[in-house]
Amino acid sequence: MLHELNHVIDYIEDHLTNDLPLESISAYAGVSDYHFRKIFFYIAGIKLSEYIRNRRLSEANKELLNGEKVTDVAFKYGYDSLDGFTKAFKKWSGFLPSDVIKTGVSKYFPKLSFVINVKGGLSMDVRIEEKPAFNFVGVTKRVPMQFEGVNNEIVKLVESITDAQMEEMHSLQNIEPYEVVNVSYDADANFLKEEGDLTHLVGVLTTSNQLSDQLEKLSVAACTWAIFPNEGPFPSTLQDTMARTYSEWFPTSNYEVIEAPSFSFTKMDEHKADYAYSEVWIPVRKR
Structure with missing residues (x-):
């Protein structure tokens, strides 16, 4: 690539x-x-x-x-x-x-040249999985685009989830990963600028279409997924992994991104402050 x-x-x-x-x-x-x-x-x-x-x-x-x-x-x-x-x-x-x-004043913008930058000691774990069609179901909110740090509007969204909504989500959850996931989609500028808003969903995966009006649904077609597990300080490790998948893994892989929502989940460590295990799931196909 x-x-x-x-x-x-x-x-x-x-x-x-x-x-x-x-x-x-x-x-x-x-x-x-x-x-x-x-x-x-x-x-x-x-x-x-x-x-x-x-x-x-x-x-x-x-x-x-x-x-x-x-x-x-x-x-x-x-x-x-x-x-x-x-x-x-x-x-x-x-x-x-x-x-x-x-x-004679001037400004110069140089022609780009791409090289592989190998960072010593850093490797990326990845696994590839096929997944049938499913739905994301959960609560949604338009939030500001933000590539680094904690997005306070997403924090507010999580805090707004009621017991009834959480109970229904868990009752619908029937497909791996059995975790509460974060999905960002429908972004201004198609995620290519850190400005504007996007829709963020906090929810679960399910094959069911039967849900109440207290939850939103986002359908995803059957496809292949590239999954990137990561562990470390949160949220910096997760955000760094997401960036490295595009800047390091995809350019040297035989896969390309398809136009469908990616998602992630995070499991906070009970014994270490601001430390977590996360996975980033990106929909792909072979080139």
């Missing part, structure tokens, strides 16, 4: 002045659009669309320094109007295109 990513970067470089639909990039990489965008974000730390925009503006900056006209540069790099280019350039760089010509 890293080899493919570097080929894709070269492909993007060759097409910076052309129309470049994001779907065509993932097609060139030979993987699904959803998988490619998610892997790219976790490895590069930037959305694919944002990377392309930044590279175009960086090259535009270079051409302005070489004396090209603002209008010519704007249209060359895909902007329909001079005003649109000027606004985008100023938002990216902090100065106007005309400032580049007048004063």
Whole structure:
């Protein structure tokens, strides 16, 4: 996958002045659009669309320094109007295109290159399981997107669960893992930015469709799951594992992410403060 990513970067470089639909990039990489965008974000730390925009503006900056006209540069790099280019350039760089010509001020955004970064002493345990179709059932809430630390809105959601809701969840639970799980889905920006909201469900897995109106249901089709167990300080170990699955495991595996909800569960250690065993379940298919 890293080899493919570097080929894709070269492909993007060759097409910076052309129309470049994001779907065509993932097609060139030979993987699904959803998988490619998610892997790219976790490895590069930037959305694919944002990377392309930044590279175009960086090259535009270079051409302005070489004396090209603002209008010519704007249209060359895909902007329909001079005003649109000027606004985008100023938002990216902090100065106007005309400032580049007048004063020689510049900003540079380099072409990416991906390499395997092997971290000594760190390994990832993973197992692959097939699972029939099932439902998540539980309580839900729209919460702010947050990649690090404790999400206080999720804490409030957990604290709001009534005894009656918990009793019904446990009565419906009939498929492994027999744990209370956390599911995040329906995110603004499709999880690719730490902003906006997502829907978070706290609940259980079941094959039953018979539930009261005090619980919500999210159906999941039969698929393959990559499961990543982890143990350590909570929540940092869990969050680090989730990030490493995308930045380290997927790029070197024969699997790709499919567009379905991933989930996790956590079992807090009774004898160690803020210490837990967790599992991250991600829906996948072979590439």
